[in-house]
Amino acid sequence: GAVVSQHPSWVICKSGTSVKIECRSLDFQATTMFWYRQFPKQSLMLMATSNEGSKATYEQGVEKDKFLINHASLTLSTLTVTSAHPEDSSFYICSARDGSRRSRDGYTFGSGTRLTVV
Amino acid sequence: KQEVTQIPAALSVPEGENLVLNCSFTDSAIYNLQWFRQDPGKGLTSLLLIQSSQREQTSGRLNASLDKSSGRSTLYIAASQPGDSATYLCAVVQTGANNLFFGTGTRLTVIP
Secondary structure (H helix, E strand, C coil): CCCEEEECCEEEECCCCCEEEEEEECCCCCCEEEEEEECCCCCEEEEEEEECCCCCEECCCCCCCCEEEEEEECCEEEEEECCCCHHHCEEEEEEECCHHHCCCCCCEECCCEEEEEC | CCCEEEECCEEEEECCCCEEEEEEECCCCEEEEEEEEECCCCCEEEEEEEECCCCEEEECCEEEEEECCCCEEEEEECCCCHHHCEEEEEEEEECCCCCEEECCCEEEEEEC
C-alpha cells in the first residue's frame, strides 16, 4: 500500500529558530499533500493543502509567513515553522493520497513530528 | 461547514467485549468516510474506507457501516483485545473536495 514518510519524528528547538519538517510519498506520486496540526487530546486541524508546483492553500487563521510550505516535487512537501515560539509546540502530521488509486484507497498519513520549542 | 462528531469521547471495556464507536456528520454530501486508529504520539493508521455508495466494509474483527442519508457511521470491534487500545478517528471527504474533515475521536481502553 501507499507509504508516507515524515521526518523528523521529534525535534526540540530554541525560540526564534526555524524548523523544517519533510513529508515524502515513498511509492507513489502525490500532487497534493496536506498538513495537519494536533494539540494534546484533540483531533487534527487542517493547516494547509500543499500543491505540487504551485502555492499552498492555507486554512483560515493559519499564518502563511509562519508556516512555509514547499511542494517542489511529486514526492516531497516540506513545512517550515519560521521563528518558532513555545506556542508553536505541537504535533504536526502530513498526509497524501495516491492519485492513481483514488477510489480504492483513502489517505495515508506520516508518522507525525513532535515539535517542542523551548 | 461540515462538522464531524464522535461519541463517546472515551470508552473503557473489559477484554473480549464487542463494542461500537459512533460517528456523525452534518453534511451528507460526502465522497467517502475513513476510520483511523492513532496510538499515543504516533501518526494515523487507516483501518477502513467506505465509499459513499457503500453501506459497510469489513476487515478482520472490524466492521464499519455508513448511512449517508442520516449522516452516521459506526465502527464495530468484535472480541476486543488490549492491543485495540488507541484513539479512533473518523473522517469524511466532501464531494468535490480533497481534504478530510476529522471527528473529535474516541479514546478506547481495553482492560485485560
